[in-house]
Amino acid sequence: DGGITQSPKYLFRKEGQNVTLSCEQNLNHDAMYWYRQDPGQGLRLIYYSQIVNDFQKGDIAEGYSVSREKKESFPLTVTSAQKNPTAFYLCASKSEASGTNEKLFFGSGTQLSVL
Amino acid sequence: KQEVTQIPAALSVPEGENLVLNCSFTDSAIYNLQWFRQDPGKGLTSLLLIQSSQREQTSGRLNASLDKSSGRSTLYIAASQPGDSATYLCAVTPHFNKFYFGSGTKLNVKP
Numbered sequence: 001d002g003g004i005t006q007s008p009k010y011l012f013r014k015e016g017q018n019v020t021l022s023c024e025q026n027l028n029h030d031a032m033y034w035y036r037q038d039p040g041q042g043l044r045l046i047y048y049s050q051i052v053n054d055f056q057k058g059d060i061a062e063g064y065s066v067s068r069e070k071k072e073s074f075p076l077t078v079t080s081a082q083k084n085p086t087a088f089y090l091c092a093s094k095s096e097a098s099g100t101n102e103k104l105f106f107g108s109g110t111q112l113s114v115l
Numbered sequence: 116k117q118e119v120t121q122i123p124a125a126l127s128v129p130e131g132e133n134l135v136l137n138c139s140f141t142d143s144a145i146y147n148l149q150w151f152r153q154d155p156g157k158g159l160t161s162l163l164l165i166q167s168s169q170r171e172q173t174s175g176r177l178n179a180s181l182d183k184s185s186g187r188s189t190l191y192i193a194a195s196q197p198g199d200s201a202t203y204l205c206a207v208t209p210h211f212n213k214f215y216f217g218s219g220t221k222l223n224v225k226p
Contacts, residue, residue, distance in 0.1 A: 004158075006158075031212065033214075040124070040218060041218050042119065042204065042216035042217050042218045042219070043159075043204075043206075043214075043216040045213070045214070048212055050212065056212075088156075090158055092159075097211070097212070099211060100146040100147065100208065100211045101146060101147050101164065101166050102164075103149065103161040103164050104149065104151075104159070104161060104206075104214060105161070106151075106158035106159040106160070107158050108157055108158045109156070109157065109158050111156070
């Protein structure tokens with residue numbers, strides 16, 4: 001079955017540590033996104049990518065980094081510069097980067113907590 | 116900047132009741148509006164997408180309407196069931212790579 005796989009489901013970060021969240025899709029989608037969800041709040045965009053080797057900052061990119069070396073993969077690194085990383089992180093994709101009427105597909109999320 | 120609001124934040128209804136969830140947005144220049152369902156600790160699942168030229172979309176017991184000029188959308192759920200219990204979020208798309216989400220309405224359908 002096609003879909004988006006996020007791993008791990010739970011992740012703990014020590015102070016000063018960088019951690020990487022994995023996102024893999026087998027939907028052959030062009031565009032991929034990373035969102036952050038805090039309790040009782042809407043999703044906020046961290047980074048997005050329309051094509052391999054290209055990505056753009058979203059609304060809250062500070063303290064995060066991404067790469068898009070393969071179409072299927074869009075990993076997110078939470079760096080030590082992100083002082084409040086505890087949140088639920090969601091990866092999403094849609095089939096055409098410039099399509100305006102396409103559904104967003106989501107992975108099952110990674111809960112990141114600080115030790 | 117686009118602001119998306121969902122009221123109420125939580126709703127509890129008895130099984131079998133018909134219900135309406137509300138979504139409002141501040142800028143009517145959108146391509147579409149999507150309704151999503153989120154179960155606890157899970158990702159979002161797209162339920163319905165209404166294009167800006169459309170007034171409504173239906174899928175099974177769900178019906179979503181869109182009034183762009185007033186900046187409002189409603190999600191109607193007919194004959195609610197306990198399995199409908201989840202958080203429902205709406206999102207508008209003012210740009211093909213921008214999605215602005217509301218904070219959701221947490222629905223509890225009591226048996």
